Amino acid sequence: MKKLLNTLFVTQPDVYLSLDGDNIVLLKEQEKLGRIPLHNLESVVSFGYTGASPALMGYCADRNISIVFLTMTGRFLARVVGKSRGNVILRKRQYQIAEDEHSAAKIARNFITGKVYNNKWTIERMTRDYSLRLDVNKFKEVSNQLSTVIDEARACEDLDSLRGWEGQAAVNYNKVFNQMILQQKDDFYFHSRSRRPPLDNVNAMLSLAYTLLANDVASALESVGLDAYVGFLHRERPGRASLALDVMEELRGVYADKFVLTMINRKIVNKDDFLRKENGAVIMTDEARKKFLSAWQDRKQDKITHPYLGEKISWGLVPYAQALLLARFLRNDLDEYPPFLWK
Amino acid sequence: MLVLITYDVSTSSIGGTKRLRKVSKACQNYGQRVQNSVFECVVDSTQFAALKIELTKIIDEEVDSLRFYQLGNNYRNKVDHIGVKEAMNMEDPLIF
Numbered sequence: 173m174k175k176l177l178n179t180l181f182v183t184q185p186d187v188y189l190s191l192d193g194d195n196i197v198l199l200k201e202q203e204k205l206g207r208i209p210l211h212n213l214e215s216v217v218s219f220g221y222t223g224a225s226p227a228l229m230g231y232c233a234d235r236n237i238s239i240v241f242l243t244m245t246g247r248f249l250a251r252v253v254g255k256s257r258g259n260v261i262l263r264k265r266q267y268q269i270a271e272d273e274h275s276a277a278k279i280a281r282n283f284i285t286g287k288v289y290n291n292k293w294t295i296e297r298m299t300r301d302y303s304l305r306l307d308v309n310k311f312k313e314v315s316n317q318l319s320t321v322i323d324e325a326r327a328c329e330d331l332d333s334l335r336g337w338e339g340q341a342a343v344n345y346n347k348v349f350n351q352m353i354l355q356q357k358d359d360f361y362f363h364s365r366s367r368r369p370p371l372d373n374v375n376a377m378l379s380l381a382y383t384l385l386a387n388d389v390a391s392a393l394e395s396v397g398l399d400a401y402v403g404f405l406h407r408e409r410p411g412r413a414s415l416a417l418d419v420m421e422e423l424r425g426v427y428a429d430k431f432v433l434t435m436i437n438r439k440i441v442n443k444d445d446f447l448r449k450e451n452g453a454v455i456m457t458d459e460a461r462k463k464f465l466s467a468w469q470d471r472k473q474d475k476i477t478h479p480y481l482g483e484k485i486s487w488g489l490v491p492y493a494q495a496l497l498l499a500r501f502l503r504n505d506l507d508e509y510p511p512f513l514w515k
Numbered sequence: 516m517l518v519l520i521t522y523d524v525s526t527s528s529i530g531g532t533k534r535l536r537k538v539s540k541a542c543q544n545y546g547q548r549v550q551n552s553v554f555e556c557v558v559d560s561t562q563f564a565a566l567k568i569e570l571t572k573i574i575d576e577e578v579d580s581l582r583f584y585q586l587g588n589n590y591r592n593k594v595d596h597i598g599v600k601e602a603m604n605m606e607d608p609l610i611f
Contacts, residue, residue: 175559180609187611194544198611205611209545212557212605462610469608 177214185220191228238391280405286422286511359443369453381428390416392491517590
């Protein structure tokens with residue numbers, strides 16, 4: 173398994189990224205903020221408007237380092253993609269399956285199974301650890317409902333009913349999500365998911381976490397030679413990395429949601445870290461974003477044993493491992509795509 | 516792993532300044548300058564081998580010298596810094 177390299181986050185708006193030799197150089201008003209050898213980097217995430225030099229983009233595209241541009245509030249702007257990697261045969265196979273609803277559904281159901289399974293175990297674990305503070309009956313009920321959905325989704329061979337099951341699982345899971353927030357309940361609450369713009373503190377954090385995760389997954393898929401824009405569950409739409417969203421489904425709960433909950437429950441963020449704008453949108457302050465990114469980066473370094481591969485890898489490599497497994501399945505090396513089932 | 520590279524390039528010999536510049540450029544491509552002729556590079560063994568070859572080709576072994584210190588993967592407790600120009604750790608969160 174490859175080594176997880178670092179991610180460079182640029183959170184100041186007026187920093188220009190340029191290339192010098194094999195280094196990325198950060199310039200702020202002609203002044204050097206820093207230089208980092210690019211072989212230490214996996215990706216570059218830039219919040220701001222000054223941009224990057226074409227030479228740097230070319231270099232990164234060539235060496236599979238992803239560059240992502242986000243607005244200051246964390247909304248996705250663009251991702252630099254270079255020449256297509258891997259072989260055509262793999263991608264053609266991917267397109268074939270995506271075209272055929274029936275085979276697409278067979279893969280898509282594994283994404284959903286993974287997602288619901290992980291959410292179920294998040295709930296189960298919360299019930300076990302905090303049985304005195306939670307409405308245990310409610311949690312057990314939701315967990316049972318999710319088990320039903322897992323069984324149904326496993327046997328489902330039709331995309332539309334699969335989406336139906338997913339929706340039902342999401343509704344159930346969201347019902348108890350608010351209860352999983354154990355600390356600072358006055359400032360952090362979850363009623364429903366809101367985005368563009370996020371309307372409360374929790375949604376603001378979820379949005380940023382999902383954006384970061386989606387980019388990681390998309391570049392992982394591209395690095396194994398798959399087309400991140402052609403999905404099985406998510407239909408293709410120009411500019412949407414559908415396959416990345418597919419693979420992300422199973423990681424949302426166990427990776428992003430749990431991360432956000434930890435940030436709140438460990439009081440790493442508090443109410444002063446958020447600003448409300450006139451239109452009701454909630455954004456994170458610059459300081460909060462830095463805290464968030466540095467915790468996110470630390471989280472990625474944590475080691476786990478991959479449940480399917482049985483290999484010790486860091487959390488940050490999970491998207492890559494899943495992309496690898498998906499490619500193996502498309503090449504017919506595996507009978508089925510093994511979703512990431514985390515217990 | 517972390518590799519510490521130090522060099523002495525004799526600038527009084529012929530072409531010395533040119534070699535000095537080349538050596539520092541090559542080191543910079545792999546790591547960060549922590550002191551005037553001292554570099555810290557976080558590299559894997561392939562990159563380390565490549566860097567070694569690259570640098571050996573540049574210098575004049577009659578008058579210049581290179582030293583590589585391999586600090587391994589657990590280098591964090593092996594490096595202390597006192598004074599100005601604190602170096603950054605390439606494996607910590609990089610946020611600017």
